[in-house]
Amino acid sequence: MRARIPLDVDLEDKLIYGLSPLRFVYVLVAGVAAMAIWSSNTGPAALRGTACVLVAILGAAAGWLRHEGRHLDCWVSDIGAFLLRNYRLELAPVKAGQQARLGPRSLSVHGVLPGSGATTVTAELAAALAALGTAPRLAASPAAALRLGMKGTGRHPVLDLEVAETRGRAGLEVAEAARDADIALLVTPADVPLESLRKVAGALKPPRELVLVINRAPPGREWTELLDAAGAQRAVALPFDPWLAEAERKGEPAFNPILRGLAAELVRSP
Numbered sequence: 714m715r716a717r718i719p720l721d722v723d724l725e726d727k728l729i730y731g732l733s734p735l736r737f738v739y740v741l742v743a744g745v746a747a748m749a750i751w752s753s754n755t756g757p758a759a760l761r762g763t764a765c766v767l768v769a770i771l772g773a774a775a776g777w778l779r780h781e782g783r784h785l786d787c788w789v790s791d792i793g794a795f796l797l798r799n800y801r802l803e804l805a806p807v808k809a810g811q812q813a814r815l816g817p818r819s820l821s822v823h824g825v826l827p828g829s830g831a832t833t834v835t836a837e838l839a840a841a842l843a844a845l846g847t848a849p850r851l852a853a854s855p856a857a858a859l860r861l862g863m864k865g866t867g868r869h870p871v872l873d874l875e876v877a878e879t880r881g882r883a884g885l886e887v888a889e890a891a892r893d894a895d896i897a898l899l900v901t902p903a904d905v906p907l908e909s910l911r912k913v914a915g916a917l918k919p920p921r922e923l924v925l926v927i928n929r930a931p932p933g934r935e936w937t938e939l940l941d942a943a944g945a946q947r948a949v950a951l952p953f954d955p956w957l958a959e960a961e962r963k964g965e966p967a968f969n970p971i972l973r974g975l976a977a978e979l980v981r982s983p
Contacts, residue, residue: 736776736784743772817921817979819886821894825901825913830928831889834900834951836860837969839887841976843872852880853889893918896979899943900926903934907942914943922946924975929953949975 729737747765755761778785822838824831832854839851840861851857851874858876861869866876880888888894897920901910914923923945927936930950940948951971 732776736786739775739786740772743768743775747772817885817895819888819891819894820896820898820979821888821891821920822898822900822926823890823913823917825899825905825910829900829902830951831900832856833860834898834926834928834972835887835889837972838898838976839874840869840872841973842885842887842980843869843874844973845977845980846873847885847980848873848875849885849887850875850877850881851887852877852891853887854878857889892916894920896920896922896924898924898926899945900928901939901943903927903930903939905939907938910939910942914945924949926951 732740747768750768751761751765753761775785780788820838822831822835835853836851836857837860839849839853839857842849851861853876855865855878858865861872861874861876863869863876866878868875880886880891897917899910899914917923923943925936925940925943925945925948927939927948927950930936930952932950932952934950936948936950939945949971951969
């Protein structure tokens with residue numbers, strides 16, 4: 714049995730002036746809105762007249778305008794669906810000044826023993842804070858500037874970070890061996906003598922928070938004994954990383970991801 718496929722079954726029904734019922738409603742609503750704007754007597758006549766013309770043009774476009782066989786409302790709905798599926802609105806990041814006020818005003822890094830890695834931790838912590846948008850100031854020895862690939866003091870060529878040898882008075886600052894910082898970090902090897910740890914921790918002015926950083930820490934160990942000796946609130950273990958050690962030996966920039974996470978926690982701390 715043969716059958717013919719009907720054509721044009723998806724065409725819109727025409728009501729008046731070549732308009733479908735939906736598009737006739739568009740034109741009708743636009744006309745009523747234009748009349749309401751003109752008769753409102755709010756504002757000067759020129760402004761009301763301009764608004765009326767714009768509304769009328771929009772209604773006419775919604776009713777009769779077509780592009781590539783598609784009406785204006787179809788294009789608007791398709792563009793809206795595309796934007797919703799491919800883009801999303803997000804809150805703007807907190808400004809650097811606001812982030813600095815939420816977190817500490819100053820941080821200090823202290824090496825318990827010579828060669829503990831305090832200079833490296835100071836430089837990497839300042840770089841991690843700069844990457845978070847807090848625009849910190851680094852007050853440390855020239856070795857810390859070298860660790861960041863700088864030959865001297867000044868502003869880092871990539872990071873929003875100021876490097877100086879002396880401490881400042883405003884903004885978030887990371888200092889090496891400062892005695893009066895809000896948050897202090899004690900950098901120590903895992904095999905440090907407990908008496909040395911107690912001595913260095915006792916010489917500090919009591920900070921708001923004391924963090925013990927165990928450099929080149931062996932995995933799978935508990936640090937309760939070191940925490941008790943230092944009187945620190947928590948410990949952060951930095952395991953030995955051959956790649957980081959090689960980069961440090963060559964003077965190349967390489968930053969420990971654990972310090973990046975610690976920097977984010979310190980900024981969020983009340």
